[in-house]
Structure formats: structure tokens, C-alpha cells
Amino acid sequence: MKLTDQSAGLSDVPGFLLSGVGCDIRQKGDLNRLDMALCISKTPCTAAGVFTTNEVFAAPVRLCREILDTKNPLHGFVANSGNANACTGKQGLQNARKMSELACAAAGLEKNSLFVASTGRIGRQLPMGNIEKGIADAAKNLGNSQSHGNAAANAILTSDTHQKTVTVSFETQAGKTVTLAGMAKGAGMIEPHMATMLCFIATDAVIEQSLLQAMLKRCADRSFNCISVDGDMSTNDSVVVLANGHSGEKIEKDSPDATQFENALYAVCDNLAEKIVGDGEKISKIVEVKVGGARDNAAAEKIARAIGNSLLVKSSWAGEDPNWGRLADAAGYARAGLDQDKLDIDYDNVPVLRGGCPVDENLSQWKQIVKKRRFSILVNLNVGAGEFRLLSTDLTEAYVTFNKSE
Amino acid sequence: MKLTDQSAGLSDVPGFLLSGVGCDIRQKGDLNRLDMALCISKTPCTAAGVFTTNEVFAAPVRLCREILDTKNPLHGFVANSGNANACTGKQGLQNARKMSELACAAAGLEKNSLFVASTGRIGRQLPMGNIEKGIADAAKNLGNSQSHGNAAANAILTSDTHQKTVTVSFETQAGKTVTLAGMAKGAGMIEPHMATMLCFIATDAVIEQSLLQAMLKRCADRSFNCISVDGDMSTNDSVVVLANGHSGEKIEKDSPDATQFENALYAVCDNLAEKIVGDGEKISKIVEVKVGGARDNAAAEKIARAIGNSLLVKSSWAGEDPNWGRLADAAGYARAGLDQDKLDIDYDNVPVLRGGCPVDENLSQWKQIVKKRRFSILVNLNVGAGEFRLLSTDLTEAYVTFNKSE
Incomplete structure (x- = not known):
């Protein structure tokens, strides 16, 4: 297993296109601050996710759960920082759905093909004009270079002081390479009991949904669910994994490759969890x-x-x-x-x-x-x-x- | 019911003698800081107490529970600040017993006639030479003036910025006056689930032990157990009540006087709980x-x-x-x-x-x-x-x- 600690994140995984753009979601007239991330796989993905267990949960969390329950193939995610879309009632849920629709349309995908995530201030409606513009720009800027990966990783940050990414790869029994990469944001309101604020993991493995979900749950329990900055569990905690099968390597249950894959997934989760703690708000230890x-x-x-x-x-x-x-x-x-x-x-x-x-x-x-x-x-x-x-x-x-x- | 918010505390109750002296328990060469309190009733008292539910509890808490279990009449308490006598093992328990014996002997009382309480730094053995000298001085200085009450109330403080005392009296059905007074310390490590750091209440009522204990439990649940400064429950939380019967007024269960007495007891607890929160360490709200x-x-x-x-x-x-x-x-x-x-x-x-x-x-x-x-x-x-x-x-x-x- 090879771990690259300072990676560009999800652009390291073959078959995923990334972008991160600024659309001033904080409405401060600052378009230079990246706040909209888009991740697209042209081929459909197996997906798994774990979410906050907070009884006050954000509209995008509700939507992601719905989308996961459909068991439809997914093609990626759209995520914004600067506004959590939490405690926003029916209007908030409508806005989350609209954000999903806009992103699917911009990427030429069917409805409900993308996860939706938001992070930032609680209790304000999303500025939908900015969201619409941001999604359109993000769709135009998709690519698989390191700068694309870095832009996406930066667009999800709030009070973090630096991007949090990691890439892990291993060689299967068949001698081929499987890659996993993750990006996360943390900093405050960190005591996840199911996941952390936001974490996106991509892999090119071929893997069944139920196996991927079980592995993610185990890995999150041993990583994100074992950290605390301030004891405050967020309304928006989400960890999702997307497996686009690009490597052609099938991860069979109870195989040596499954063990390697789960170890690699844990390495991604553990590395990002540690980075979240290490960049906790104003910590010194x-x-x-x-x-x-x-x-x-x-x-x-x-x-x-x-x-x-x-x-x-x-x-x-x-x-x-x-x-x-x-x-x-x-x-x-x-x-x-x-x-x-x-x-x-x-x-x-x-x-x-x-x-x-x-x-x-x-x-x-x-x-x-x-x-x-x-x-x-x-x-x-x-x-x-x-x-x-x-x-x-x-x-x-x-x-x-x-x-x-x- | 008459409530005196800025009282001298326990010296307001007929039949109780108080003192507070300095014996440098912090071992900083400062004898001016009061750190040993003694309270004695010549007549025997009915007593009740509620204590921390922390599984790490101080030696004096263990000793107070033992003394209460004997159901023997009590004559008061001895208490020091500057050292909690918590996490001090067998030596700590021996020291708490010795402190009790020294105080009983100095006051001319039988063994186990006094509650013992300590508050301050965890994990250090009590300086028994200073304790012995402090108890001897305190026994010589007993009195029932306001300055005696104030000295005792100050001797139990640690990071508190001022003494916390209250006096409540009411007229019984028979037209006589019953007095209750309390003194407490708070400031840090405050989220009691059974009591607060230290609180001592005295009354001149005549009352059965089981009735007094039940009333104290109810009043503490609605006062000390509903406050939090920092969420940290202490190892030493103790609230004790001593009823010396000096007024000759018997508080019968389910009588109008019992209602008045419990209301007065609650007023004492509520007033002191509020004072503890209001003097929480460096709070502004x-x-x-x-x-x-x-x-x-x-x-x-x-x-x-x-x-x-x-x-x-x-x-x-x-x-x-x-x-x-x-x-x-x-x-x-x-x-x-x-x-x-x-x-x-x-x-x-x-x-x-x-x-x-x-x-x-x-x-x-x-x-x-x-x-x-x-x-x-x-x-x-x-x-x-x-x-x-x-x-x-x-x-x-x-x-x-x-x-x-x-």
C-alpha cells in the first residue's frame, strides 16, 4: 500500500473529473474565494455514505439519504461552502433539490445522479442565484489535473487553514493498481458520531454497494467517529465514497483484495481524520x-x-x-x-x-x-x-x- | 418567609458556633488566607447530606457517607480549602479520619461527631501539620458573631471572588421563628449531579432524619443539580444540613410547617446555586x-x-x-x-x-x-x-x- 500524504485528492483517481470555483456564497462580493466543488465520473459509480446522527440535520443530508436509498448508480457530487443549508425548513429542502437538479443538468446527467453537500453558517437560505452561476462555472471547468483536484479540495473549506487530501493505492492479486483518494474539511463543530463535516472519497475499484457501505461504516467508526475538537456534532456531517470501476478490478467479499481495499479505505479515513484534528480551530496540541x-x-x-x-x-x-x-x-x-x-x-x-x-x-x-x-x-x-x-x-x-x- | 441575601451565614442560626482561620494549607507561607472552617453545635443535630456521584470521589466524601450511615447525632463539620484530598488513596482516607478525630477532640466531642470536607487541588496529600494547627486555632476561635460566620464562609472558598451566604426564616403555625442559613463555595469544576462543591446549611428546627434527607434531595435536585459552569462534575461535591433543634419547633411530616420548611430550604439552595453560577470562573453572562x-x-x-x-x-x-x-x-x-x-x-x-x-x-x-x-x-x-x-x-x-x- 502506498500513501501520498500531500496529494491533489480526487483527481488522482482515474475517471473522475473535478472543479472548484468561486461564486460568493457568503455574499461578501468575493469571487476569489472558492466555494463550489463539482466531481463527475462519466461512468456510473457504486456509492456509500454515512451521515450525522444529529436530530437537527441539514437539507442536503436528508437528500443524500434519499438518493442513497434509491440504490441508483451515482456519478459524483456537488458541494458548497459558506452556507450549511441547515435549519432552513421546506425552502431549504427545495433549494437542495434545485442545487442537485442544476448540477445534474449542467453535467448532462439524469436527475438524482449526484450527492449534494453544504457546509457553513446554519439558518440562512442558500443564495440560489449564486448557486446557479457557480454550478454552471464549475461544470465548464471540469478536469483531471492536480490543479483541478486542489481547487475542489479548497472549495469545501470553511475555517480550515489548509486543504485536507490523501491518496492511497495498492496492487491487487492480479497485479493491477487500485487507487483511492479523499478530501475533507473540518476545523469547528467537530465531534462526529457517524462521519465528519464533509469528506469525499473516490476509487476506481469495482465493488458492490453493500460491501462498500459495510466497509465505510467500519472505517468511519474507527477514524472520524474517534475524533473531537470541541464536542459539537454538526448538522451536516457526511462521508461519501464513489467507486467508478475504472480500474476494472473487482473487489470480492472476503478476498485478499477486500482486505487490502478496506485497509486502504481505512488509511484514507484515518489520515483525513487526523488532518481534521490537526487543523482544529486555534488548537495548539x-x-x-x-x-x-x-x-x-x-x-x-x-x-x-x-x-x-x-x-x-x-x-x-x-x-x-x-x-x-x-x-x-x-x-x-x-x-x-x-x-x-x-x-x-x-x-x-x-x-x-x-x-x-x-x-x-x-x-x-x-x-x-x-x-x-x-x-x-x-x-x-x-x-x-x-x-x-x-x-x-x-x-x-x-x-x-x-x-x-x- | 424572610430571605436575607447578604448574610453572615451559619452564625445567624441560634446554637451554632463558627470559626474560620488560616493555616497555610496551600503551603505558600500565607497564614492570612483563611482555609480552615469549623462549625459546632453544643446540642446534637439531625443531619442529612447529598454527595457527588462521580466515581472518583474524595476521601472526605467517603468518610461523610460512612458517618451519615451510622445515623449518629452530629455536632457540626470541619472543612478546609486549598487541597481536595482526592485521588490520595489509603493515606488520603487516613488523613481525612485524622482530621475528623482532631476536630472532635479539639471541640470536646465524641469521635465521628463532625462532617469532614475538603476542596482545592486534586492529588496531593493534606499537610497534616498545618491541618492540626489550623484545627486547634479554629477550636479556640469559635463564636456566634457575624464576623465568625463570615470567617467560616470565607475559609471554604477557592477561586470564588466572594463569599456565598444566605439566611432564611419563617414563622411556624405556633408563631415561633425557625431559621435556616447556608454557606457555599463554587467557581470551577461545576456541574453537580447531586450537590455542588461544598455547601453547608444549618437550622434550629427539630426534624427527623429521614424527612430532612428527603427534603434535601428534592431541593438539591431543583437547585444545585440544575447549574453548570463548565460541565465538569467535581470529586468533592457535598451539601449537608444540620438541624440542632434549638428553636424547639418540631417540623412534622405533611404539616403546613413542613411545607414552609421545605420552601425555606429550597430558597437557601436556590439562592446559593444562583450565587455559584453568578461567580463562575471568569464568566460574563x-x-x-x-x-x-x-x-x-x-x-x-x-x-x-x-x-x-x-x-x-x-x-x-x-x-x-x-x-x-x-x-x-x-x-x-x-x-x-x-x-x-x-x-x-x-x-x-x-x-x-x-x-x-x-x-x-x-x-x-x-x-x-x-x-x-x-x-x-x-x-x-x-x-x-x-x-x-x-x-x-x-x-x-x-x-x-x-x-x-x-
């Missing part, structure tokens, strides 16, 4: 919270999320303070079956707490570890075999300043 | 989050807590930004049975969202409301009769700065 020895995996997850979302813990990380007392406190209020007299905590591999008591002689080592940009915390409950790993961030003053207004 | 029309009360509570603990929501409050989209997002990820097409939201009494769609013409009014120091948010799900009220705060850059180190 990435902290891996590993909980082991819990009653079960669900209990481990509860504790990891309590730690990774605690304001006091996150503030102490920003301050490079090895304040394990706040970690223990958060682990306890998760109320997931913890016996404090059995609790072990490590920073990286240095013991902090053993059987509920501090190993104070290691204090100078803890202080060094928490100064790093990235470090691990291991919490072992020593009561069972449940485990969970959450990738989290610190909380800085700049995050609050940034989010005081939008 | 108090926001009342009222959720109604939910499937049941538990669903309403889940949604209120999701909103009141959302980093994005709390940051927007600090920025005086009427960002109702983040409120709706948080309400949705609580996943408590919300239909977004039925969702209504108001700021104070001004409609923001009706049936899931924004009432944009009210924007200028929303902007005025969120500028206030205190305002309300009403979220109506319109699917049932469940309701919950949470008193929350904004999140400021100064909170992060303050909590980067301790």
Missing part, C-alpha cells in the same frame, strides 16, 4: 486519549469522550500543565464503571497514577511530555477488556475569540 | 436555558445540558452573538427525541425559530437581548410535556487563561 481495561468498549468510549471534551482538561493541555487530577475527575464523572483504587494513568509511557495514587517522582517527566505538540494519555481502568481511542485537542483562548462571533 | 415540550423531563434535561455545555454556544454567548444555529445544533446532537420541523426557540420572550424556521425580522431584538448580563433561552420541542431548567454561563478567553494552570 493534539492529544491521543487511549482508555483500556474498561468494562466494555462503550464504557471506554464514554470515559475517553468525557476526558477529551472536558473544558478543564483541555485548558490544562493548552497551559502545558500535567494536571492529571482533572483527567481522573473527568474519567469518574463519565460514570462508566470505574474503581478509583484500580486506576492507572500514563502520559506517553510514563506512569502518572498507579492504583489511584500519584507517582510523584515522575513529575519532571510529565512536564516535558505535555510540552510536546502531540502526546498520548493512557487511562487503564483494570476492570475489563474494553478499549477506545479518541484523538482530541486542547482549548485555547483563541478558540473562544474565534467563535465569539461567526 | 448567566444564561437560563429552559427546555419544554420534550418527550419527558429526562429528555429535556439532556437537551438543556447539551446546549449549556456546548463550547460553541458558550463562546457565542461571550461574544454577544445571537447564534441560534449553534443552539439548534446542540439540541439535535443530544438525540433526545427532537423533530426539527416542530422546533421553537425564543430569546427571553422574542421568537427566534418557529417550526424549525428562523423569524429573521426579530434579529435586532435578539441582538439587544444577548447583550444583557442575564437572559433566558426557551427551547420548545412541541412533542410532549417534559421540561428542565439549567442555569449556565458563557465561556470566556479568561476562563481558559485562568485554567491553563492551577
Whole structure:
């Protein structure tokens, strides 16, 4: 398996055309900011998707679910940034449908051939004039060069500071190459429970829908669903995969190629999830919270999320303070079956707490570890075999300043 | 019922002696900072208590539960600030017992006659030399003047900016006066689910233990358990009530006096809970989050807590930004049975969202409301009769700065 960390994204996959253009969806008179992405495969694709489990979900999420349920072949997606089309009622759903129709028509495709995604401010209707113009421009600018891939990857960003793309390829048993590539956006409102804000993955493999959907679900659970920047699950989280079959390589269930394909898909998801955390709004630290020895995996997850979302813990990380007392406190209020007299905590591999008591002689080592940009915390409950790993961030003053207004 | 908001606290209740002294528990060479409180009733008291439900709980919490279980009459409490005696293992429990013994002996009482409480940094052993000296001084300084009450109320504070005390009295059917008074500390690590950090209530009523315990549980559920500063439930939360019977007035179950007494007890709890929120660490706003029309009360509570603990929501409050989209997002990820097409939201009494769609013409009014120091948010799900009220705060850059180190 070959992984290219700084790739142009989806244009690396044979048979996909991309574009990203600016149509001033924020209505600030700025056409230079890319905000409309289009991705088209001339050949039909098998598609899979996982979406936010938020009960307040955006109109495009509703539409994507409908489109997936039809099991029709898909040909790509259209996505805008700058406006989430969430909390917009019936008008919002009509606008999402209109956006889909406009894009299908512009690309010479049948109705409902494209996924639709939006990201940005909640509660405002899409500026449909700008959307229409953007889609027309995007359809005219489709191509498969790296600059096309980069433009699409940039057009979906909001408060991200840089594009998030990755390309993975592997050789099948038959000696041919299968390619997967992904692009994502993240930054704020990040605690996906089913997917992250927006992530699009393309591959040239041939694969059945049910197998692709099962693999995506497993990979998303182990990647996007294990990260948190601020504990706020979005209304628009969507991860979709499109497989256009261009390579001619069929991924059969339970075959060695299926294992390779799923590993490659996981590599794409994991890489993008890590990039989303690393570019979280105004963060200064990435902290891996590993909980082991819990009653079960669900209990481990509860504790990891309590730690990774605690304001006091996150503030102490920003301050490079090895304040394990706040970690223990958060682990306890998760109320997931913890016996404090059995609790072990490590920073990286240095013991902090053993059987509920501090190993104070290691204090100078803890202080060094928490100064790093990235470090691990291991919490072992020593009561069972449940485990969970959450990738989290610190909380800085700049995050609050940034989010005081939008 | 008469409520004195700025009282001297427990010294207002006949028959209780108070003191607060400094013994440098933080070991910074500062004896001027009061950090040891003692409260003694010469006559035995009926006692009730509610404590943190955190699975990581401090040694004094364990000891208080043991003492309550004995059903022995109590004579008061000893409490220190500057050190929480939490995550301190067997040594911590021994120290809590020793603290209790020293205080009982100094006050000429039998063993286990006093509650013990600690608050402050987690994970350090109590400096027992300082504790011993502090208890001896406190026992020598007992008195019932306002300055004694104020000293005790100040000795339990940590990052609080001022003392939190209240006194309530009422006239019984027999025409006599019953007095209740309380003192509390709060500021950080505040999302009690059973009680708040530390709160001590005294009364001169005559009342049975089981009745007092039931009333305290109900009052705490409606006051301390409905506030959140940072969503972090502490290891040391304790609310205790001591009734020394000094007034000679017996509070009989289901009597008019019982109703009056419970109302007075609730007034004490509610007043102190509000003071804790109002003095939350570096807050600039108090926001009342009222959720109604939910499937049941538990669903309403889940949604209120999701909103009141959302980093994005709390940051927007600090920025005086009427960002109702983040409120709706948080309400949705609580996943408590919300239909977004039925969702209504108001700021104070001004409609923001009706049936899931924004009432944009009210924007200028929303902007005025969120500028206030205190305002309300009403979220109506319109699917049932469940309701919950949470008193929350904004999140400021100064909170992060303050909590980067301790």
C-alpha cells in the first residue's frame, strides 16, 4: 500500500473529473474565494455514505439519504461552502433539490445522479442565484489535473487553514493498481458520531454497494467517529465514497483484495481524520486519549469522550500543565464503571497514577511530555477488556475569540 | 418567609458556633488566607447530606457517607480549602479520619461527631501539620458573631471572588421563628449531579432524619443539580444540613410547617446555586436555558445540558452573538427525541425559530437581548410535556487563561 500524504485528492483517481470555483456564497462580493466543488465520473459509480446522527440535520443530508436509498448508480457530487443549508425548513429542502437538479443538468446527467453537500453558517437560505452561476462555472471547468483536484479540495473549506487530501493505492492479486483518494474539511463543530463535516472519497475499484457501505461504516467508526475538537456534532456531517470501476478490478467479499481495499479505505479515513484534528480551530496540541481495561468498549468510549471534551482538561493541555487530577475527575464523572483504587494513568509511557495514587517522582517527566505538540494519555481502568481511542485537542483562548462571533 | 441575601451565614442560626482561620494549607507561607472552617453545635443535630456521584470521589466524601450511615447525632463539620484530598488513596482516607478525630477532640466531642470536607487541588496529600494547627486555632476561635460566620464562609472558598451566604426564616403555625442559613463555595469544576462543591446549611428546627434527607434531595435536585459552569462534575461535591433543634419547633411530616420548611430550604439552595453560577470562573453572562415540550423531563434535561455545555454556544454567548444555529445544533446532537420541523426557540420572550424556521425580522431584538448580563433561552420541542431548567454561563478567553494552570 502506498500513501501520498500531500496529494491533489480526487483527481488522482482515474475517471473522475473535478472543479472548484468561486461564486460568493457568503455574499461578501468575493469571487476569489472558492466555494463550489463539482466531481463527475462519466461512468456510473457504486456509492456509500454515512451521515450525522444529529436530530437537527441539514437539507442536503436528508437528500443524500434519499438518493442513497434509491440504490441508483451515482456519478459524483456537488458541494458548497459558506452556507450549511441547515435549519432552513421546506425552502431549504427545495433549494437542495434545485442545487442537485442544476448540477445534474449542467453535467448532462439524469436527475438524482449526484450527492449534494453544504457546509457553513446554519439558518440562512442558500443564495440560489449564486448557486446557479457557480454550478454552471464549475461544470465548464471540469478536469483531471492536480490543479483541478486542489481547487475542489479548497472549495469545501470553511475555517480550515489548509486543504485536507490523501491518496492511497495498492496492487491487487492480479497485479493491477487500485487507487483511492479523499478530501475533507473540518476545523469547528467537530465531534462526529457517524462521519465528519464533509469528506469525499473516490476509487476506481469495482465493488458492490453493500460491501462498500459495510466497509465505510467500519472505517468511519474507527477514524472520524474517534475524533473531537470541541464536542459539537454538526448538522451536516457526511462521508461519501464513489467507486467508478475504472480500474476494472473487482473487489470480492472476503478476498485478499477486500482486505487490502478496506485497509486502504481505512488509511484514507484515518489520515483525513487526523488532518481534521490537526487543523482544529486555534488548537495548539493534539492529544491521543487511549482508555483500556474498561468494562466494555462503550464504557471506554464514554470515559475517553468525557476526558477529551472536558473544558478543564483541555485548558490544562493548552497551559502545558500535567494536571492529571482533572483527567481522573473527568474519567469518574463519565460514570462508566470505574474503581478509583484500580486506576492507572500514563502520559506517553510514563506512569502518572498507579492504583489511584500519584507517582510523584515522575513529575519532571510529565512536564516535558505535555510540552510536546502531540502526546498520548493512557487511562487503564483494570476492570475489563474494553478499549477506545479518541484523538482530541486542547482549548485555547483563541478558540473562544474565534467563535465569539461567526 | 424572610430571605436575607447578604448574610453572615451559619452564625445567624441560634446554637451554632463558627470559626474560620488560616493555616497555610496551600503551603505558600500565607497564614492570612483563611482555609480552615469549623462549625459546632453544643446540642446534637439531625443531619442529612447529598454527595457527588462521580466515581472518583474524595476521601472526605467517603468518610461523610460512612458517618451519615451510622445515623449518629452530629455536632457540626470541619472543612478546609486549598487541597481536595482526592485521588490520595489509603493515606488520603487516613488523613481525612485524622482530621475528623482532631476536630472532635479539639471541640470536646465524641469521635465521628463532625462532617469532614475538603476542596482545592486534586492529588496531593493534606499537610497534616498545618491541618492540626489550623484545627486547634479554629477550636479556640469559635463564636456566634457575624464576623465568625463570615470567617467560616470565607475559609471554604477557592477561586470564588466572594463569599456565598444566605439566611432564611419563617414563622411556624405556633408563631415561633425557625431559621435556616447556608454557606457555599463554587467557581470551577461545576456541574453537580447531586450537590455542588461544598455547601453547608444549618437550622434550629427539630426534624427527623429521614424527612430532612428527603427534603434535601428534592431541593438539591431543583437547585444545585440544575447549574453548570463548565460541565465538569467535581470529586468533592457535598451539601449537608444540620438541624440542632434549638428553636424547639418540631417540623412534622405533611404539616403546613413542613411545607414552609421545605420552601425555606429550597430558597437557601436556590439562592446559593444562583450565587455559584453568578461567580463562575471568569464568566460574563448567566444564561437560563429552559427546555419544554420534550418527550419527558429526562429528555429535556439532556437537551438543556447539551446546549449549556456546548463550547460553541458558550463562546457565542461571550461574544454577544445571537447564534441560534449553534443552539439548534446542540439540541439535535443530544438525540433526545427532537423533530426539527416542530422546533421553537425564543430569546427571553422574542421568537427566534418557529417550526424549525428562523423569524429573521426579530434579529435586532435578539441582538439587544444577548447583550444583557442575564437572559433566558426557551427551547420548545412541541412533542410532549417534559421540561428542565439549567442555569449556565458563557465561556470566556479568561476562563481558559485562568485554567491553563492551577
